[in-house]
Amino acid sequence: MLFHTWPFLLFLLVVVPVFYALRHTRLWIPWLMAASYFFYGWWNPYYLALVFYSTTLDYFLVALMDHCPRGGARVDVIGRLTRLRFDDRVLQAAFLISATATAAAIMGAVLGPPTLRPTLAVLGVLFALMAVGALFSHRRVWLVISLVNNLALLLFFKYARFAVENLNALLHGLHLAWKLPDPAGLMPFGAAYLLPVGISFFTFQSLSYTIDFYFGRTDRERNFLRFATFVCFFPQLMAGPIERARHLLPQFRQFPPIRRENFTDGLSLFLVGLFKKLALANYLSFYVERVYDHPAAFGAPALLLATFAFAWQIFFDFSGYTDMARGVARLLGFQLILNFNNPYLATGLGEFWTRWHISLSSWFRDYVYIPLGGNRGGAWRTYRNLFITFLLSGIWHGAAWTFAIWGALHALGVMVTRELERSAFYRDRVPKLVKQLGVFSFVCFTWIFFRAESLDDAFLIVRRIFTAGWSDPQIPALLLLLTAFVWLYQFLYESRLRPVLQSGFVRVGLAVLMALYLFLFSSGGGAFIYFQF
């Protein structure tokens, strides 16, 4: 169910009033959870099992972690193994259940139906790890299980085929006869091997809860329904923003206050998001697809303009989605974090990443870059950590070398701008506009790798931009005009003219124009780009 479709409007027209009607009962959380599961199941009901599994496991892992002493404690492992002598009954039960489940899963993996064997074997390993966790009663073990489980889900559904294909190519290159089987064969009951929509988002969100709890940055959530609603909250389930437990979970502890601003702000955000998606992103996508699907057929101007168009398409598409998500959450009384802040006005690449997909970049900063050492330990280590973080961030977007290169290019860009910022000349003498255009141009260049169908296509596009002839790009003038208008709006918004744009007259005028434009010009459109991640 996409935000810009009629079924979603109907869904919302049911969910919001019932949600408000339940405000004096304890049913509003189950209602939100049911609505979220319905929303997610609309895509593919089988995916629900995955969300439920990830949620349940993380909920119990944190509960078990909570039963382990902070800082660890001496444990009589032999006594626990031989006489089941546990200080904590919950850990004792966890050990017994996990050990029994491990035995059952291993038996199933050996004797069960062939289509279930791989799944049961994996479950066997998981239960065995849980039994070990209970035995040693160490918080870190539960954290590791959560990390392994969430990342294994992500790796299997998102990267397994890519890894197998590359390894098979390598084995073939080495003239070795081995060939790894396609991961589709590991699916239980022969189910289709498809990437579950939004898996990168909900696994990261769930994972952030276990990590934050481990480090004592958030409290344990004892109510399962509340936690499940946090993981699958429908406005941000598919494509973020990736919320942190300490920001969103407390909002589910009591019914949000009903204010007029919920509706006015929510509708404003939704209208802007709808406009970005339907009027701008979808329009730009037509031109981008035309050129990027056959890059060899187009000259340098078309390739340049298509790249420029894609830069804006992905911004409008993703920030439009986020605006709508935030708007819908606002209608329900919840606040989601800001995910975009005029990123194409950044004066440095580091700043760009504080304005673009903020929830993801801050996730990588907090859970990858800082644990790696961050900027502690000198320039070399800082740049190494930056490189690893950006590379992972690139790969997070998809299983393709193009994404890895995209991430690596951004890492290099951040390093270069960081060095440039050290020079007084660059910092003080180079005009802001030049820096902004420089960053924008570099980001556009990196988008080539992000958007191209393959690595070959990406290099072909780069080569043709510099070598192909200058032919008429045949880009619709209206498309350029609209994009230029939005860019100008952003520049003006960050200038002294902001009060003019904030005046009631301009706001009402823009809202009316956007609404009428949507009626007059829009042409429906496909899913959001970030759903594939």
Added chain:
Amino acid sequence: MVNEVRLNGRQWVIAVLLIGLAALLIPRLWPRVERFETGPDYRIPYALSKDYWLWQRRLNEAAGPRNIVMLGDSVVWGEYVMPDGTWSHFMNQEAGGGDRFINGGVNGLFPLALGGLVEDYGGALHNRKVLLHCNVLWLSSPKADLSATKEEKFNHARLVPQFSPRIPCYRADANERIGVLMERNFGLIAWVNHLQNAYFDQKSILTWTLASDAEDPPKYLNSYKNPLAQIRLAVPTAPATDPERGPQSPRHQSWTKTGGPAQFEWVDLSASLQWAAFQRLVARLRARGNDVFVVLGPFNEHLVAPESRPGYVQARDGIAAWLSAQNVPHLAPETLPSELYADASHPLTAGYALLAQRTTASPAFRQWLEK
């Protein structure tokens, strides 16, 4: 705050009022600024067959109290003939000239879609005389009846019932179906659809700016055009000469020159979606106070293979029996001479002339007309 197109309550009220006003007024005022030249024998141009807003406007403007609206599919519209060779043209001629009989046919229509057209765009059809054509072709196979289970793409899908009754071969997703209901109920969306049909080659305005020709490499002819300049404030008219229609057209020839008798898989009336839709349509028109006269066929019986004939006779007689039982004045004209048909149901120009003669000569029709 980043998104500062953020309206407060008062501003939203003003914005909603302005949007509502525009949505209400634009479709109503548009006919005053857009020229719509009709004249005698006017029919909705083929290229605008899916412009239902225009059909509505045509009925609103042309259907005077004395006029008789002829409703139906391409048999009424005149698939193989020019406007001066249509059934309505000859009906007017038989009536001594004038423009009393209005061609309300739409190319590619069928009862399930005609029902939707009348329901949602035929507001002008009340307390009038309506001549309704019933084409048994739509019962000639499960595919034509739309009761086949295999997915089919068909014309005028935006007019058929979207949820109930269920059309098994229609597989639009929920979004498309609800979108259709919105279009039917919000004048502004239907008006936008009119603009797209009339000025933008049936495309959305954005898609139109990206349209290409069929050459290789393609040329994108509208890239640098101003879309708003396309809206010329005059409804496009049908071309004066149409190579696809009229006596000069290679298509305008007897079916005997292009094929032989055919087998049909007639659908039983009790199970037919199209027949049920036709029954509902008759009831709806009468409920609005219209005086309905049904002309059944004449189907090209010469084309029906002997094995398929019993099914045809059963369908035709069943329809006539239902019309009689409902006291709907009707006429089932004798089939026309073989050479006057272009295919199973469409007469040629001379066929329409003869059909008009037979219709006007029928006592049932005369009685209905004089009532």
